[in-house]
Amino acid sequence: MPKAFQRPQALTDKAFHYCPGCTHGIIHRLVAEAIDQLGMRTKTVGICPVGCAVFAYDYFNCDMIQAAHGRALAVATGVKRVLPDRLVFTYQGDGDLAAIGTAETVHAAARGEKITAIYVNNAVYGMTGGQMAPTTLLGQKTTTTPLGRERETAGFPLRVAEMLSTVEGAVYVSRVSVHSPRHVRQAGRAIRKAFEIQLRGLGFSLVEVLSICPTNWGLNSLEALKWLEKEMLPVYPLGELRAPAEEDAG
Amino acid sequence: MPKAFQRPQALTDKAFHYCPGCTHGIIHRLVAEAIDQLGMRTKTVGICPVGCAVFAYDYFNCDMIQAAHGRALAVATGVKRVLPDRLVFTYQGDGDLAAIGTAETVHAAARGEKITAIYVNNAVYGMTGGQMAPTTLLGQKTTTTPLGRERETAGFPLRVAEMLSTVEGAVYVSRVSVHSPRHVRQAGRAIRKAFEIQLRGLGFSLVEVLSICPTNWGLNSLEALKWLEKEMLPVYPLGELRAPAEEDAG
């Protein structure tokens, strides 16, 4: 029988180290599928962050670089400027891309670097034990906001996609989620579109993917999917915030 | 005869080191006037940047801190959290606030720090010899874009005010200019309003002031004012991008 679904070529056979139900795994698969679909596996350089996805270099079956916390987009810039015809992507968490890496993010976008950022927003620092992220919701309890994030002392959730949609070099900015099969499907399309836009040389692309962290949210995986849908979607509405005018991709 | 115009109290008597016609001087005066008007001179802590305004600690007649390049808003955060009832402002150039200091800027805004950033956009790195700034216009010649800024390699001008207007903690974001008496007047009002909003504890405020750099633009001062009006205004439109709903200030 033909395979309706099989492990993408652009994933190695290594088992993920993620917690049960962690949607990092789904997002990995979507990225790998997009690479496969574009036939770019041997022409891709991926850059993984510091964050739960730090071992992504073991998972993506292409040349990979492990970057310092927050600096993946600077590293990607270095790679792409040397190898302009490769597919170059970063895979980063919200602490990595939206806290310590804010300047790298904004300026890779402003320069219109022809790279793609896969930005996993799970509203928390997963790897280091559930601290507040820039994206943590108001009232959300984390290890550094034990009473819930308070606007007076800890400020407001940062909406990276909205922010970057004001930046001219960011030609494709989209927010997707993976909390249901339909959303997984949309997320896959957005990632592929971002890659295509990169390959067409149009500029910087970012796909923000809402993701769950059952471990640090203190929920089981299914509860976590529901929490994402109920709590995160209102603050982080899905959709394409910026896309090239000519709609021939996807 | 009464003084219609005199040196503000919040300026020391020290002569500015700026180049002839450099509008940093006008902006200094406006900040000092706003401090005087609010009667806050002895309750103000100012933070100056690295940039042409690095010596501002010699000019503002209040307690002053000289910060590392780009970090003025982090320093201001430290000050304000310790001394919540003081008026705390930063004075920063576009290299300082919008390049190396991007993360500090975005996150001071996201946290809604009750501080005010006076952001001097002169489309160039003045102090270090006229290199490209994030705000440099397309086609503008600088020492690091000798053929003019090209979108393909150097990207697009960054619009800080637009970007920050997507950030919830930034309650007052305004862009003004100083190329004519009318604009100087508006700029003064905006600065005062920002300070008032800070003192009312509403959140973060930023006033972007378009400014000239005759030296590095290679123009005389009057030509530079015209260039600002003709070239910069279309890219950096003036106005309040964000302001608190209740309009009782100024």
Add this chain to the structure above:
Amino acid sequence: MPKVLMKGNEAFGEGAIRAGCRCTFAYPITPQSELTHFLARRLPEIGGVFVQAESEVSAINMVYGAAAAGARVLTSTSSPGISLMQEGLSYIAGARLPCVVVNVMRGGPGLGNIAPAQGDYWQAVKGGGHGDYRLIVLAPASVPEIIALMELAFDLADKYRNPVMVVGDGVLGQMMEPVELESGEIRTAPEKPWATTGQGDRPQRNVINSLHIVPEDNERFNLDQAAVFAEIRRREQRSEEYRTEDAELVLMAFGTVARVAKAAVDRARARGIRAGLIRPITLWPFPDESVRRAAAQAQQFLVVEMNLGQMLEDVRLSVNGKRPVHFYGRPGGTVPTVREILDEVSRIMG
């Protein structure tokens, strides 16, 4: 108060609070994150401020601001985070601001790992930042000592208007040991007439600054600081000596390793080898007085570190060619065992 088990990382926080610190700016990183959790909970309870910065670069500059405003202020991180703080530390030293910085060291270089290590010794004591400055560097070896040295750290910082670094490692940060929290008095910071708090009633405004555009001015600043550093070197050397009185072989180790080395000293003595230990408590100022004194009698030195040999150079500078100085190191996140050290001791004394 009864004894409680306390994590090293929490002890850094507890010590800071007891020192009167009400103000922390930090960014999480393994293996020190519990420090941020502890203070994020405790400081607001006692009217203090905890801000999770967007990065270590930002954290150290927030510290700069809070210190300028006169507060006793803390930041804490681990190796890569300390590297990011180097510019800020140089500015803080250049502006003569007191503050305390904790480094719970982990394996390097680069991302390395999160295991205990001591590879940042040079960075701490020689200055990882630019220009001529010094950090006072303290190295506790147990959870109770963390609390004591944190209190000392804030006092020294204020006394000399200089940043103080307290270094631990993954073991020290993660372990729990019993501590007895005496209900001792909370310390308070001395008056800071130089602080930029708003001019208020002061006759003069204050300025915090490290820019001295005229070279001769900057040189004068540097020479004044050199005098401060010399005073610190004279007055603040601290070390623990263990069975050195009659030691033929002196082990030198700090922090976690010193605990292992101490056990090795006992075991060596049991085997009839006259071993002793000098444990530097201040890594800078390095306790060269103790070492010189020991070198008058001991025949051999053995430096044990969790790195490729860094404190080794300071020991050699102190011994100044008078005795052989040996080295045993385990870099990259591994902790030497008593057995390994004993083997090394036997090899030398064999």
Add this chain to the structure above:
Amino acid sequence: MPKVLMKGNEAFGEGAIRAGCRCTFAYPITPQSELTHFLARRLPEIGGVFVQAESEVSAINMVYGAAAAGARVLTSTSSPGISLMQEGLSYIAGARLPCVVVNVMRGGPGLGNIAPAQGDYWQAVKGGGHGDYRLIVLAPASVPEIIALMELAFDLADKYRNPVMVVGDGVLGQMMEPVELESGEIRTAPEKPWATTGQGDRPQRNVINSLHIVPEDNERFNLDQAAVFAEIRRREQRSEEYRTEDAELVLMAFGTVARVAKAAVDRARARGIRAGLIRPITLWPFPDESVRRAAAQAQQFLVVEMNLGQMLEDVRLSVNGKRPVHFYGRPGGTVPTVREILDEVSRIMG
């Protein structure tokens, strides 16, 4: 080619281009900005890439990416910028990536000033970043030598897969001297089968990484690197010796100061004092062989630096107590004069 007057800062760029570097990521800072101006103009002309990064943190991480992609890549800054690069440098060393970093040193600490200084010696040679790693550090003393050492720097970086730092100071960066640009061959980088260029036809994908989560793995990495460092120490020490053959007093100085010291040697000789000079060209590996050799005969050493005494320690470690080592330093952006050095020489040889 005829001689042209060239600025030191431009010579760094020219040397890089001649070394086959086509790729620079940098952020402007006085006193090295002309380097960015030069390369921003020149590199695009020859099909290269110049990117003005948004900060030094970003610049060094762009370098990391470009080096991983197999390019000969340069960044350049001055003291505070180097401090900001410490995390990135540690990562580059940890990932075994070759690259060249220029530091045109200025007065510190903090913002300090933009005058020539050597206060970043320790930062360069002991590792300002976290963990056990080493930079190869070269110190040219003239504009023509800048070009030569930049070429060497790229070769050494590729040979040992290690970052190389070339240090100058404000004087060296700003001055113009005549250079003769031989139309020598442009160097090219060796094959880099490890580079992450996309797998292409390679049987295996490549990974660039400094994470070794298992301590034993990280230790193995550190020990392998220690062997590389030992080899570099053995093979790559470079220094210039001037009139040392019969010297009773050996001056030690690098960079700009060494030029002044050389003039002082001549003047001292004219006064009948047998002085000589060792000028380390590699600050790391430190030329301890030369120093040891000199110590066999010379009675005294005098180290002259534009700082409070940093290379001094390496000289003392090399001399190892055999001879007195004196120091004369001018920190904070001031340059010692021939006269001052002579006075010091007379005092010692008095």
Add this chain to the structure above:
Amino acid sequence: MARVTFREERCKGCGFCVEFCPKKIIVLADHFNVLGFHPATVTNMERCTGCGICAWMCPDVVIEVEHAPDERKPAERTEAQHA
């Protein structure tokens, strides 16, 4: 008819496949796998449509789906189901 296979040793028992299978034919087994989780398994393969949703939702790429060649592509089916 379609077939779904599980790399049981990689299943972490998160239950996503169980939750999202439109036919509700997946359950978590009683036994533990080597990782210590109750692994997912299909109770009634006959009813499987080969839609692939279980595989799409599996964070650990545990599941492979095969289906008869003449059927519609799984994407289309899903479209219909979830539009």
Add this chain to the structure above:
Amino acid sequence: MARVTFREERCKGCGFCVEFCPKKIIVLADHFNVLGFHPATVTNMERCTGCGICAWMCPDVVIEVEHAPDERKPAERTEAQHA
């Protein structure tokens, strides 16, 4: 009548006051000041309205303006002139 005074030693001759004085009564002098610039000066103080615009536009705070007490506030005047 109003009076405008210049701290001549601080003037950098940028010409802003010259350009923006609505009465066009300011010129740059022929001589150099200590800084080496041609400093600004008022040619005909009689015509000065004390509007303060010269002072507002001066980047070096060289200018002080005094005016008779009964006049409108300078701000209002300017409003009228520049609205």
Add this chain to the structure above:
Amino acid sequence: MMLVEILIAGFGGQGIISTGQLLAYAGMRAGLHVAWIPSYGPEMRGGTANCGVTLSDTEIGSPLVTEPGVLIAMNQPSFDKYAGTVVPRGVILYNSSLAKDSHGRRDVLMVGVDANRIAEELGNVQVAANVVLGAYLGLSGVISVSAAVEALEDVLPPHRHRLIPANRAALERGAAFGVSCREGGSAVG
């Protein structure tokens, strides 16, 4: 001189961390020097947890437990990973509800405890680790079970003190089993 180094390992959620702390507190109450150290970092992902406890009558050198004298393995992966690290003549206690002796070492005392079953009988599967700890204490006598029972107050935060009885029962049931092993030699209960 007495020095015991104990490694406790299992899944996250099995109460590994607090069982280790309980042992440390009990040691403290018994007047011993104690140190506790967890594993930390990304190996936490995928749901494993372990910690080391050192008990000694003299100052403790390194608190790292790399060559444990005692291993408490609460699941199969932990058994597989750590059984080989136990020193000769050491003790391995494993949760025989979830793991079997895959190793077959003869130079250590190997004790299986059907901890999940016992815990379920006590109405709370979460106390399984304390059953095994009880077994160790019963077996070794290194600290009295009553010290451990008293230490429950130290470990459990006030709002969880209602869990004390179940944990106490777990310790005691385990201890009884441990004592029986001591009497009967190596055994699987």
Add this chain to the structure above:
Amino acid sequence: MMLVEILIAGFGGQGIISTGQLLAYAGMRAGLHVAWIPSYGPEMRGGTANCGVTLSDTEIGSPLVTEPGVLIAMNQPSFDKYAGTVVPRGVILYNSSLAKDSHGRRDVLMVGVDANRIAEELGNVQVAANVVLGAYLGLSGVISVSAAVEALEDVLPPHRHRLIPANRAALERGAAFGVSCREGGSAVG
């Protein structure tokens, strides 16, 4: 041994930098070791500029000119700031169009050159600094004026070679004056 250290100072825009480079190139053409160094940084703001040139027949130690043997002061602030730094028996040439001898030093040779006027006569006030340089060369003879004239090609980029005649004239007018001073002793021209 010959070693001359020359400081050239004035306003930005007076051509200070290129006059210094011209002198360095001229020295190169004359077979000397040369070094040129500008002042740099924020003191550039406010419109001052200066540079140091060292000419020597042996290798040059420090190129910094802190105690110049020769000062060319193109305006009053420069004169005021640097006149005191010139070594005894040194030379100060100043642009008497814009500056006067405010210092009155007797231990140096003090030469005023009405450089702006001369340059204006030559139709280009921007060559004033080269008038003074010419005067120095005429006065000192350290390098021939023709070497400096030839070096104009080295300093001026090709698209500015049309400025060579004016600069040449400036050097020569200055040199003639310088020679006259040498003959006539200290003078203000």
